Amino acid sequence: MRKSYVINNIKLNEFDALIKITVEMSKYLYPYIKEILKSKEDFEENPVIWNDFNKRFIELIQERFNVDSMRVKKLLNQAENEEIIIKSLLILSFCISNQGYQKLKNFLYHF
């Protein structure tokens, strides 16, 4: 999915390290993750945070991902990406405990 001509398979220890970094990041970013989710819940009253997040998300996807891929096109489509974004944010918000590493790993293996 990435905009790269080199295909490298991720090693298991690199995958584990990425999960650990993601869990630690989500612990620090939990208040922001919650604000984004809350903005979507009360979209009519507070749409700014969700719109800003969605706009930046799409910008980053366009910048770093292969936009010709069908899966990436799905991420860019605002009608379809809402569920993916909300579920991704929820997964991150469920994994901020000390057991978060194992939880996130399980979520990813069985997604």
Place this chain on the structure above:
Amino acid sequence: MQNKLSFHQSSAILEIIGLPDYSNNENKDQISIISQWKLTIVGKPLIEGKIEHLGPIMDAFYIYSNLLIKNETPIYESKLIDIKADNLYIHNIVLKSSKPNVNPLNIKIGNTSLSDTINCFDQLNESSRVRIKKTVVSNYIPKKGRFGFTNKVKFLNLIMPPFIAIFSIILCSSTIIYFYNPVEDKEKNTLINPE
């Protein structure tokens, strides 16, 4: 004097009240015999119950959160609690009382309250000061989603070698057919055995 422990996560507070098990030489600030628990979600009615209700309610939240991520229409139903999603952002919780003639309590919570509640339960599970029977479903994966990445890899490892072997035999055989001419072979045979 009972001990009281609180687990906070923004909009949710879980309170555990109970006593240490002195027969097990526990510290006086430990809780092993839980007499009461309370779950407060900001702006929602108080949820409280007996120790036997805590485990099923925690399980319900954990199972529901897993279903929510994996299924399009997550629904959890039990004798004590029903949870279902109204849409992507609102979750409808129905708490049923074990006492007769008590109407069920309906609570609607958003994704933020749901994640706060689950994080409170995580804190309780990880706390060294409270001893409860560990819930087995904190990493619950529904059966539908169990055939995942690892199983697929194992299945592929199992099935690929025979497939490659069969295909290589077919390929070799088909190339030999190109070189083999049955008419020429018949002529050779007649030359060797002229009769």
